[in-house]
Amino acid sequence: MSSILTHLTIGSNDLKKARIFYDAVLEPLGIKLIREVEGQRFAYGKDGEEGRIIIVKPINGEAATAGNGITIGLAAPSDEAVDAFYKAGLANGGKDAGEPGPRPAANNSRGAYLYDPEGNKICAFNFK
Template identity: 35%
Template sequence: METMELHRGRLIDHVQLVVRDLPASQRFYTAVFEVLKIPMGGTGKDYFWADELFISTPGSEAAQGELTGRTHLAFQAQDRSMVDAFHKAALANGGKDNGAPGERPYHPGYYAAFVLDPEGNNIEAVYHGEAHRSAPSVKIKF
């Protein structure tokens, strides 16, 4: 029996991606999560999960036979080198470049990389910079 830690007070409880090719997605996310220091939570014949991300096939009970549409997910990185390692691991494990590691104009210190996962989802790793490390929350203008 698997156990999960419940986190109260978060905006998002969990996200589910429903994919065509589970083995390709599992290879991609396993490599990405390893460099981001996010442990895999569990696996089954038609799903796997890590933290609050659940990925399954259309045949899983939770998916109800439907694929999810294109999604953008951003994972927090501990520093710039972790963003760089994310990008490298993603490309080596079935991802496609969608924005090399670098500064972005969203706010000072925003350093990110973007890749498309094997299903075409836009996956980002972001480091917000030293100025945002100790702040409990950051307000960003869009």
């Protein structure tokens, strides 16, 4: 399968907290931990597919900050996965950025938005 992205890197100041959050929200989407360099970074992906989500402490030594206006959109295989993504995020250090429901701008596809523990905005969508 081909993807337009090779990887997406998200900065974190607390890798343990980020690992708990991302393990929880990515699991309902079929995305799993595939590699970890202890204390430095970890990566998620799907078997046999290109593209990775990498969580890392910024290599320049400065604090990680959220990008204002940036949203990371993830594909969900079902409406139930969107709901599970959202619920898992709230239960594991995330904050609401838009509860699950139809999104008129996306042909009424079901989507949900969260802020991760660092304030990065992520969403999951099941496109109809």
